[in-house]
Amino acid sequence: MKYFVTIGDREVEVEVDRERVTVAGRSFAATLGVLPGAPVRLLTLDGATAALPCEPLSAGRWRLGWHGEQVEADVMDERTRHIRSLTVRSGAAAGPATLRAPMPGLVVRLAVEVGQQIGAGAGVVVLEAMKMENELKASGPGVVRAVLVQTGQAVEKGQALVEFGPSADP
Amino acid sequence: MKRVLVANRGEIALRIIRACHEEGLEAVAVYSAVDRLSPHVRAADHAVPIGPPSPTESYLNIPRLIEAAAASGADAVHPGYGFLSERAAFAEAVEAAELVWIGPPPAAIRAMGDKTEARRRMAAAGVPIVPGATAPVTDPDAALAMAREIGFPVMVKAAAGGGGKGMRVVREENELAGALATAASEAGKSFGDPSVYLERYIERPRHIEIQVLADAERTVHLGERECSIQRRHQKLVEEAPSVAVSEELREWMGASAVAAAEAVQYRGAGTCEFLLAADGSYYFLEMNTRIQVEHPVTELVYGVDLVREQLRIARGLPMRVPNVWLHPRGAAIECRITSEDPAQGFLPATGRIAYLRAPAGPGVRWDGGIEVGNEVTLYYDSMLAKLIVWAPDRPQAITRMARALDELVIVGLPTNQGFHRRLMADPAFQAGEIDIQLLERRPDLASPDADEAAVLHVAIAAALAEDERRRQRRPAVSADDARAGEWGRAARQEAVQ
Numbered sequence: 001m002k003y004f005v006t007i008g009d010r011e012v013e014v015e016v017d018r019e020r021v022t023v024a025g026r027s028f029a030a031t032l033g034v035l036p037g038a039p040v041r042l043l044t045l046d047g048a049t050a051a052l053p054c055e056p057l058s059a060g061r062w063r064l065g066w067h068g069e070q071v072e073a074d075v076m077d078e079r080t081r082h083i084r085s086l087t088v089r090s091g092a093a094a095g096p097a098t099l100r101a102p103m104p105g106l107v108v109r110l111a112v113e114v115g116q117q118i119g120a121g122a123g124v125v126v127l128e129a130m131k132m133e134n135e136l137k138a139s140g141p142g143v144v145r146a147v148l149v150q151t152g153q154a155v156e157k158g159q160a161l162v163e164f165g166p167s168a169d170p
Numbered sequence: 171m172k173r174v175l176v177a178n179r180g181e182i183a184l185r186i187i188r189a190c191h192e193e194g195l196e197a198v199a200v201y202s203a204v205d206r207l208s209p210h211v212r213a214a215d216h217a218v219p220i221g222p223p224s225p226t227e228s229y230l231n232i233p234r235l236i237e238a239a240a241a242s243g244a245d246a247v248h249p250g251y252g253f254l255s256e257r258a259a260f261a262e263a264v265e266a267a268e269l270v271w272i273g274p275p276p277a278a279i280r281a282m283g284d285k286t287e288a289r290r291r292m293a294a295a296g297v298p299i300v301p302g303a304t305a306p307v308t309d310p311d312a313a314l315a316m317a318r319e320i321g322f323p324v325m326v327k328a329a330a331g332g333g334g335k336g337m338r339v340v341r342e343e344n345e346l347a348g349a350l351a352t353a354a355s356e357a358g359k360s361f362g363d364p365s366v367y368l369e370r371y372i373e374r375p376r377h378i379e380i381q382v383l384a385d386a387e388r389t390v391h392l393g394e395r396e397c398s399i400q401r402r403h404q405k406l407v408e409e410a411p412s413v414a415v416s417e418e419l420r421e422w423m424g425a426s427a428v429a430a431a432e433a434v435q436y437r438g439a440g441t442c443e444f445l446l447a448a449d450g451s452y453y454f455l456e457m458n459t460r461i462q463v464e465h466p467v468t469e470l471v472y473g474v475d476l477v478r479e480q481l482r483i484a485r486g487l488p489m490r491v492p493n494v495w496l497h498p499r500g501a502a503i504e505c506r507i508t509s510e511d512p513a514q515g516f517l518p519a520t521g522r523i524a525y526l527r528a529p530a531g532p533g534v535r536w537d538g539g540i541e542v543g544n545e546v547t548l549y550y551d552s553m554l555a556k557l558i559v560w561a562p563d564r565p566q567a568i569t570r571m572a573r574a575l576d577e578l579v580i581v582g583l584p585t586n587q588g589f590h591r592r593l594m595a596d597p598a599f600q601a602g603e604i605d606i607q608l609l610e611r612r613p614d615l616a617s618p619d620a621d622e623a624a625v626l627h628v629a630i631a632a633a634l635a636e637d638e639r640r641r642q643r644r645p646a647v648s649a650d651d652a653r654a655g656e657w658g659r660a661a662r663q664e665a666v667q
Contacts, residue, residue: 001637003636003637005628005629005632007625007629007632010620010625014629016637021630023629023630024626030634031634032638039525040525040527040579043630043634045627045630051579052627052628056635060636062636064631066624066627066628067587067591068575068588068590069588069618069624070584073629073632075633075636102514103517103518103519104548108359109355123348128359129517129518132518157514
């Protein structure tokens with residue numbers, strides 16, 4: 001079975017045939033041993049060993065570890081990859097820019113209000129996490145379209161905080 | 171003294187409980203609702219609940235802690251670091267309840283806790299201080315006049331501060347007002363006192379601190395720790411001794427630290443923090459009137475158990491540090507393992523520890539407060555554990571740390587383990603060419619390496635894992651079973667667990 005593994009902006013083709021894998025034109029005898037009760041696997045490639053954390057996230061999506069770094073990998077077979085390439089939306093129709101919480105935390109200050117014109121790098125929201133205040137800044141100039149949170153509110157990682165429109169917005 | 175209440179959590183609570191047991195003392199743990207089954211609770215002989223997860227309602231709640239001491243029959247209190255460790259009011263409340271306070275006298279905490287007052291006293295005691303104002307400032311116009319007098323860049327610091335909270339560097343005049351407001355707000359939240367002051371910001375200094383220990387008879391220093399590897403004023407790596415401190419400089423700085431401690435009639439373990447400039451001049455920053463996170467590196471090179479000595483001194487016994495000229499032996503390094511997401515600018519991350527393998531082997535010490543199953547929440551500090559190594563010299567300590575970091579496995583949340591690995595492999599770090607701005611100049615140390623080997627290994631492992639998952643979903647036929655062999659059976663076994 002041929003798999004396409006996406007890691008960040010890289011795509012790697014891995015052919016798996018029982019206990020052989022072929023990748024980048026090289027073929028290896030490969031095993032992925034299980035440590036009972038631990039989300040860690042022992043990968044062997046022609047006898048070379050590497051232990052690495054390996055957790056399923058959702059169908060085809062895995063979180064692995066490499067030397068203490070978390071890496072997420074999307075694994076697709078040829079058919080799924082083809083279907084996905086047809087259905088993926090084009091990136092051109094970008095909506096308004098949204099400032100999202102980079103971490104879970106508490107909104108301690110809001111420096112903007114709806115309709116306000118702001119410059120690139122202007123402070124927008126101050127988020128407190130683990131006793132540190134972190135000022136989130138605007139990535140570019142724009143107009144505040146919506147403020148989606150309130151001071152004192154606890155927010156999750158990735159939660160939308162403030163929406164922006166282009167400066168020339170009528 | 172028979173039973174010590176440990177008014178803290180995490181790794182330092184466990185560290186203190188271990189010292190209590192080694193000194194033949196019983197230990198009482200306190201815990202908030204989320205820490206009910208924590209390692210420190212299980213290690214103790216008694217445990218008392220002190221309230222909800224929020225620190226202000228539990229670990230910072232003085233009346234609850236005093237009640238807990240009474241309820242558990244404790245006769246002494248050790249505050250650890252952070253939380254109430256540098257609150258004179260807590261030390262006084264402990265003493266008012268006729269309990270032994272394992273720390274310096276409340277008057278010494280108060281004297282050093284007010285950073286502006288401390289600077290005045292230290293200057294009077296002949297300890298060199300950073301040029302700057304000694305009075306708190308709130309008014310932006312007054313601050314601007316003051317900053318012009320000191321000269322930019324200036325540092326805005328919390329008068330009651332520590333640990334990087336309420337600190338801001340200001341390089342331009344127009345940044346001053348914003349920095350004052352943020353620092354004051356952070357200071358108010360972290361320390362209950364919004365006062366801030368200004369001082370000259372010294373470019374590219376090293377952070378060198380001196381450990382002191384004082385009993386009723388004498389005050390000694392146990393050399394320096396270098397803590398220059400910092401991000402946003404938070405220490406990440408500490409070592410002892412420092413490559414920048416000669417035998418002679420150690421005696422000068424040691425004498426200054428002893429003078430600082432004696433000026434406030436210090437008792438127990440404390441640390442004087444200094445900035446060491448490139449020209450060898452050094453300036454007193456502040457004294458931390460408690461045990462510090464990085465105390466183990468000193469313990470390893472001086473052969474002294476600082477927490478056990480704290481307990482002895484509190485009992486009125488003489489410290490076991492010999493009254494001779496002391497020298498550091500070998501080299502020790504500590505890496506703070508914190509939960510943080512490198513992909514998100516190293517902001518704190520939360521999650522559940524799904525798996526933990528702590529390093530072991532020669533010269534390795536693991537001071538951790540985490541276990542499999544623990545939730546890492548936003549209520550407390552993001553430090554998960556400290557990995558400490560000792561070796562006969564610094565190069566060997568670095569390779570030993572690299573080896574120990576290779577052994578460390580934490581699954582369930584992102585950590586700064588990769589950063590530490592890159593640092594140990596970095597030529598500048600290996601050469602000891604470090605200062606407190608190193609990480610600002612070297613963003614490459616913060617970003618994960620994306621080498622080809624890493625990508626290919628991860629891709630192969632992911633493809634094999636996905637392939638295995640798909641095969642397991644199909645109904646098993648006996649021929650498949652025979653072919654899949656040991657690993658396949660083990661995988662299925664795991665899948666049904």
